[in-house]
Amino acid sequence: MRESIRFYLGSVRHQVSGFSPTRTVLDWLREDRRRTGTKEGCNEGDCGACTVLVVRLEGDTLVWRAVNACIQFLWMLDGAQLFTVEDLRSPDGALHPVQQAMVDLHGAQCGFCTPGFVMSMVAYCKTPGASMEDEAINTALAGNLCRCTGYAPIVRAMKQALTAPADRLDTQTEAIKTRLKALVDGQTVEIAGPEGRVTLPASADALAAAYQADPQATLVAGATDVGLWVTKGLRTLPHLISVGLVPDLHKIEPTPEGLRIGAAVTYTEAKEPIAALLPDAGEVIRRIGSTQVRNAGTVCGNIGNGSPIGDGPPLLIAAGAVLKLRCGEAHRSLPLEEYFLAYGKQDRQPGEFIEAVVIPQPQPGTVFRAYKISKRFDQDISAVLGAFSLVFDDAGRIATTRIAFGGMAATPKRASATEAALQGKFWTEATLKAAQDAMKTDFAPISDMRSSAWYRQTVAVNLLTRLFVETAPEHAGTETRLAGWKEQAHV
Ligand SMILES: Cc1cc2nc3c(=O)[nH]c(=O)nc-3n(C[C@H](O)[C@H](O)[C@H](O)COP(=O)(O)OP(=O)(O)OC[C@H]3O[C@@H](n4cnc5c(N)ncnc54)[C@H](O)[C@@H]3O)c2cc1C
Ligand code: FES
Ligand code: FES
Numbered sequence: 001m002r003e004s005i006r007f008y009l010g011s012v013r014h015q016v017s018g019f020s021p022t023r024t025v026l027d028w029l030r031e032d033r034r035r036t037g038t039k040e041g042c043n044e045g046d047c048g049a050c051t052v053l054v055v056r057l058e059g060d061t062l063v064w065r066a067v068n069a070c071i072q073f074l075w076m077l078d079g080a081q082l083f084t085v086e087d088l089r090s091p092d093g094a095l096h097p098v099q100q101a102m103v104d105l106h107g108a109q110c111g112f113c114t115p116g117f118v119m120s121m122v123a124y125c126k127t128p129g130a131s132m133e134d135e136a137i138n139t140a141l142a143g144n145l146c147r148c149t150g151y152a153p154i155v156r157a158m159k160q161a162l163t164a165p166a167d168r169l170d171t172q173t174e175a176i177k178t179r180l181k182a183l184v185d186g187q188t189v190e191i192a193g194p195e196g197r198v199t200l201p202a203s204a205d206a207l208a209a210a211y212q213a214d215p216q217a218t219l220v221a222g223a224t225d226v227g228l229w230v231t232k233g234l235r236t237l238p239h240l241i242s243v244g245l246v247p248d249l250h251k252i253e254p255t256p257e258g259l260r261i262g263a264a265v266t267y268t269e270a271k272e273p274i275a276a277l278l279p280d281a282g283e284v285i286r287r288i289g290s291t292q293v294r295n296a297g298t299v300c301g302n303i304g305n306g307s308p309i310g311d312g313p314p315l316l317i318a319a320g321a322v323l324k325l326r327c328g329e330a331h332r333s334l335p336l337e338e339y340f341l342a343y344g345k346q347d348r349q350p351g352e353f354i355e356a357v358v359i360p361q362p363q364p365g366t367v368f369r370a371y372k373i374s375k376r377f378d379q380d381i382s383a384v385l386g387a388f389s390l391v392f393d394d395a396g397r398i399a400t401t402r403i404a405f406g407g408m409a410a411t412p413k414r415a416s417a418t419e420a421a422l423q424g425k426f427w428t429e430a431t432l433k434a435a436q437d438a439m440k441t442d443f444a445p446i447s448d449m450r451s452s453a454w455y456r457q458t459v460a461v462n463l464l465t466r467l468f469v470e471t472a473p474e475h476a477g478t479e480t481r482l483a484g485w486k487e488q489a490h491v
Contacts, residue, residue, distance in 0.1 A: 008081040021198035026069035037085040048144030051116040053083040057180040065295040066123035071227025085115035097164030101157035109148040142378040143290020196238035204248040215350035222296035258360035267294035280370040313412035317404035318387035327352035340411035383451040386463040408443040415442040
């Protein structure tokens, strides 16, 4: 058992103990290290001013990720190397190519957002296959807000930086690998601080034991929800248990049951494998939070929070996903829709945790569509999310269907009356009308700050029309997405 965390800040090794379990990386950087280049804007993962770069060793590969330091806890750095904007300039004073491009192309005015942008841009430069396309760059930078420069000069700077030769961080690749390898010791870590403690289990077995011993503890995967309980909810959490750093849970793999996504797998890591099964789901995942949020937030954390407006659960329910739960030595499987019992209440026993979620291979001929409706295109929580899976028989009838919605009830929920109206029918206008009538009985949504009940109900019914227009045989191949919508991503 180790009683401190170990990581690098720049090239300096740190071994830290005795801190509060909810101390954020941002507060540690600014208050303890005086690294004030990393800014605090929203303190809730929205603006990107606090973006830092975290590098980890996965196998023999270095993986560079931009994350929001304001909602990452300090202990989440165990085994990693952290870079802030202060690490970019060369000892001889030369700017990093990204910084130079921001100067050359007038990418900053007041400069408050600039360090965060620069760190996201450096991370993008280190993304294998990083594209010069506007859409890819907009997606990479959607988690950084600027309120004075305008995004066009920043995108131009990004393109210039992408053409630059290797930077000084790249020249340290072998040294970084050697350092990070030396930090791996396979030990569980337990840190006690003034306001509580945190356990970093070394394995799923150690996690099961720790959580059984203290079922009141708070599990933390990527902290993109839990972080806000602290920074905005001002909650004290006396015992945190890490899920996100458990190596056995950090696996995404094909199994006979389907694609198994471990509880420590982030949305960034899961996006391509899920999109390979269900392309529309990949498109929705691209719009979950921002690059920084997807780099930290996990697919299973999105289930664990029990939110009625999480984007993952309706997608996964429509895809027929199965949840893998574990309590001590006991394992069980549950169709995902049965996990959500009522608002704030899930089918999870004290000491039980999510080990993984499994997405079955879609049957041949499955048509899967998912539509996220939110006020802003990027970085916004859904007002409504509808996910539809239809399987047609050889005669062209709808043989099976699974439809799930978020934002329409107190939990993510299947539209069972709508499904019944579609079952065994040809996909015609008459069937559409019957399904729309049925949908009005499936849900009684509420009004809240995201939308009114009327809007939600109307949109849900209209999404059926959209599904029909995109998938009914007579409309085959119709694309309803508006031309140019992608270019609006940063407006
Ligand atoms: C700026 C911003 C934008 C966001 N945008 C979106 C969005 O567009 N769509 C969306 O759906 N969400 C969004 N979110 C919410 C969040 O990113 C997701 O819910 C994310 O998937 C949570 O994963 P996590 O690993 O960070 O969870 P954590 O914050 O670590 O945990 C979330 C909850 O799950 C529990 N938990 C974690 N792991 C387990 C486990 N293995 N077993 C049981 N319980 C567990 C925790 O105790 C906690 O209650 C956004 C968040 C932010 C900050
Ligand atoms: S301060 Fe805004 S994302 Fe962290
Ligand atoms: S330069 Fe002022 S907020 Fe971006």
